[in-house]
Amino acid sequence: MIPLETFRVALRALLRNKMRSFLTVLGIIIGVGAVIAMVAIGEGAKAQVEASFASMGSNLLIVLPGSTTSGGARGGFGSMPTLTWDDLRAIQREAPAVRYAAVQLRSNAQLMSDDQNWATQVNGTSPDYFRIRNWKADRGRLLLDSDVESSAKVVVLGQTVVDKLYGAVDPIGQTVRIKNIPFEVVGVMEKKGQSPVGQDYDDVAFVPQSTFMTKIQGGLQKFISGTIFLSATSTDSTERAEQQVTNLLRDRHHIDNGADDDFSIRNLTEMANAQAEGTRTLTMLLASIAGVSLLVGGIGIMNIMLVSVTERTREIGVRMAVGATPGNILLQFLVEALTLAVAGGMVGVALGVFTAGRLAAKFGWPTLVRPDIVVISVCFSGLVGVVFGLYPARKASQLDPIDALRYE
Amino acid sequence: MALIDLSGVSKVYRMGDVEVHALREVSFAVEERDFVAVMGSSGSGKSTLMNIIGCLDRPTAGSYHLDAREVSKLDRRELARVRNQTLGFVFQSFNLLSRTSALENVELPLLYGGVPARQRHARASEALARVGLADRAHHHSNQMSGGQQQRVAVARALVTRPRLIVADEPTGNLDSRTTVEIMALFQELASTGITVLLVTHEPDVAAYASRVVVMRDGRVRTDTRQEGRRAADDLRAAPPADEAPQEVPA
Numbered sequence: 178m179i180p181l182e183t184f185r186v187a188l189r190a191l192l193r194n195k196m197r198s199f200l201t202v203l204g205i206i207i208g209v210g211a212v213i214a215m216v217a218i219g220e221g222a223k224a225q226v227e228a229s230f231a232s233m234g235s236n237l238l239i240v241l242p243g244s245t246t247s248g249g250a251r252g253g254f255g256s257m258p259t260l261t262w263d264d265l266r267a268i269q270r271e272a273p274a275v276r277y278a279a280v281q282l283r284s285n286a287q288l289m290s291d292d293q294n295w296a297t298q299v300n301g302t303s304p305d306y307f308r309i310r311n312w313k314a315d316r317g318r319l320l321l322d323s324d325v326e327s328s329a330k331v332v333v334l335g336q337t338v339v340d341k342l343y344g345a346v347d348p349i350g351q352t353v354r355i356k357n358i359p360f361e362v363v364g365v366m367e368k369k370g371q372s373p374v375g376q377d378y379d380d381v382a383f384v385p386q387s388t389f390m391t392k393i394q395g396g397l398q399k400f401i402s403g404t405i406f407l408s409a410t411s412t413d414s415t416e417r418a419e420q421q422v423t424n425l426l427r428d429r430h431h432i433d434n435g436a437d438d439d440f441s442i443r444n445l446t447e448m449a450n451a452q453a454e455g456t457r458t459l460t461m462l463l464a465s466i467a468g469v470s471l472l473v474g475g476i477g478i479m480n481i482m483l484v485s486v487t488e489r490t491r492e493i494g495v496r497m498a499v500g501a502t503p504g505n506i507l508l509q510f511l512v513e514a515l516t517l518a519v520a521g522g523m524v525g526v527a528l529g530v531f532t533a534g535r536l537a538a539k540f541g542w543p544t545l546v547r548p549d550i551v552v553i554s555v556c557f558s559g560l561v562g563v564v565f566g567l568y569p570a571r572k573a574s575q576l577d578p579i580d581a582l583r584y585e
Numbered sequence: 586m587a588l589i590d591l592s593g594v595s596k597v598y599r600m601g602d603v604e605v606h607a608l609r610e611v612s613f614a615v616e617e618r619d620f621v622a623v624m625g626s627s628g629s630g631k632s633t634l635m636n637i638i639g640c641l642d643r644p645t646a647g648s649y650h651l652d653a654r655e656v657s658k659l660d661r662r663e664l665a666r667v668r669n670q671t672l673g674f675v676f677q678s679f680n681l682l683s684r685t686s687a688l689e690n691v692e693l694p695l696l697y698g699g700v701p702a703r704q705r706h707a708r709a710s711e712a713l714a715r716v717g718l719a720d721r722a723h724h725h726s727n728q729m730s731g732g733q734q735q736r737v738a739v740a741r742a743l744v745t746r747p748r749l750i751v752a753d754e755p756t757g758n759l760d761s762r763t764t765v766e767i768m769a770l771f772q773e774l775a776s777t778g779i780t781v782l783l784v785t786h787e788p789d790v791a792a793y794a795s796r797v798v799v800m801r802d803g804r805v806r807t808d809t810r811q812e813g814r815r816a817a818d819d820l821r822a823a824p825p826a827d828e829a830p831q832e833v834p835a
Contacts, residue, residue: 502665
């Protein structure tokens, strides 16, 4: 018999019992839908984590100065400046796996425009900082080396600060007062969004590091009162860069073997990988739970196919009497199970994509429907159909035509 | 050589510890174009004989040549092939597929014979016309009377242009008027070259056949040729009864 005819016969048999066919595939629909939706949400969450880490900077490492111990109370990282400007220059010069290195000097200050004011984080830094963080100017320009050399009173503002101080007015060329000192706004940063912990990256202002030290927050000339941001030459070299900087700083700070570092290095790439790994595990977990419902759906198909074979024993007998071979009968029931399962799979995909989209819209999650998961789900439901359809179909094909014809 | 040639055919069923001898060394031949009625009470072995002749079952012992081919040792697949190509069946309870049109029911054997769709349609329509149901091709079986359903079944049996039609109590569910109609159909088929083997327990029905074989206890008891058989066509012409189709439980 022609395959197309087999399919037509199967389709008609299924449409004869529409309600039953629908209830049978419901298990598959829910199973596939759940797999698609869960994976989409999981992938979306992963992408969000990756994006937020990527927005911090590419191949980013942060060097924090060490802790102080005064009277037994340990101050925690950053409480004592142990990093010197010479350290920074040494890193730039002697760590080959480091591409850029720049300081981030931090202070909180009240910024005032002509008619508004806003408290924000003011950072003193150098042009390399923007390269490390992959951060471009939206309008105007970034800080220049010449700004640093001349301790220019210029400021580059984040989007949030611009919104608060100027609203719709173009801020370029305006004067903003920081600690009552007038700065010229030379640029506005691109919007960067939130950090992985929800901090607003755009609520920030940048001034040259030299200006920062003389006008905003005085400090020791020798030590850096902040952190050093580094970028490794590539994603693969972040660990190498970390090792090189560690060795270099231990050497420069004369730390004996076995003694603790007086600084610490945060490897953002590793943190991002760890978090992405966590999300992936969660996705797999959700998808496997959904996969179990696919299995249950398959058992539902087997159950109904068995009922169908019993119910249609007489029909099978007639078909055999007029010349259907056992192979014809086997194929017919197998195609029926397969049609059920694949139809269910396809409806499930639609349901899954729809659900993922709705959930995403409702909770503000990103979703990513992976085409490979869609294909795998449909193929898997087809496989479920064949596996669970095989036993009933075999049972039908092994019927004795005489018994089948006599069956009441 | 005869179309059907059974020699020393036995069939033994095993029911638990008991062996049931349904057929005991039956030797039996049917020539082409013959119209044979097999009679006998229930348990006489006539159904078993019909199943074996119809290639639905295989004998335990003996040989069966159908159209000069030994079929008693064929496997299920090959038997299905023989049923499809050489045989047509008509059953007591019609055995049409429900919720399926008359035309599609008639097409069914051609479907398994691998006949292309266009040709299937043409041949099925032709077969329906031959049994006088050209105008009912798209009716479903539950929209037809018992007589009409049985005629669809006859059309299904002859659509493959078989050598032999095996009918198992084909009039058992029909009233006397439609019985005459169906028997007329069988007589016509026999006259056009199709061999008909009819199983019945009604002497009235057997009277239409040209040869009557009576079975008892798994053996052929009598085998008689009826020269002055009834012609169903004459009977049919006689009483002009009302045309209302009769509903007969399937």
